[in-house]
Amino acid sequence: MFESLSDRLSQTLRQVGGKANLSEDNIKSALRDVRMALLEADVALPVVKDFTAAVKERAMGQEVSSALSPGQAFLKIVQAELQSALGEANSPLNLASKPPVIILMAGLQGAGKTTT
Numbered sequence: 070m071f072e073s074l075s076d077r078l079s080q081t082l083r084q085v086g087g088k089a090n091l092s093e094d095n096i097k098s099a100l101r102d103v104r105m106a107l108l109e110a111d112v113a114l115p116v117v118k119d120f121t122a123a124v125k126e127r128a129m130g131q132e133v134s135s136a137l138s139p140g141q142a143f144l145k146i147v148q149a150e151l152q153s154a155l156g157e158a159n160s161p162l163n164l165a166s167k168p169p170v171i172i173l174m175a176g177l178q179g180a181g182k183t184t185t
Contacts (some may be wrong), residue, residue, distance in 0.1 A: 077106035082144050091139035096128045099143060111177055116154070124150050 081102040085095055100121045107117045127146045137145070164170050174182045 074106055074110040077109070078103065078147070081106065082140060082147070085140045085143045091128065091142055093129065095139070096125060096143070100125055103147070120150060120154055123153075 081099050084102070085091075085099045103124070104117055104121050107120070108114070124146055127150070128143060176182050
């Protein structure tokens with residue numbers, strides 16, 4: 070699941086990277102592809118809407134510096150929003166509490182819960 074999502078996002082970001090500038094049309098096209106990739110990876114629709122809205126808001130007001138290409142600037146925005154959505158800090162897993170420690174594994178079919 071993550072490999073296909075990663076491939077789709079990489080393909081989209083490469084397409085944006087080939088553009089000369091980061092225009093509104095380029096952003097809309099890239100966000101459409103990102104939205105479809107996330108939905109095909111079974112990401113919840115409200116999460117996808119919030120994510121793409123946040124990326125669009127940041128990308129529209131973004132000035133592309135001369136050191137970055139438009140694709141790199143868009144990639145930086147997408148990466149920052151993904152980190153923000155997933156959480157920027159790691160929370161420790163306390164396995165030293167009273168045994169047995171109960172851990173809930175949740176995920177879709179075929180996501181690898183049994184083999185983890």
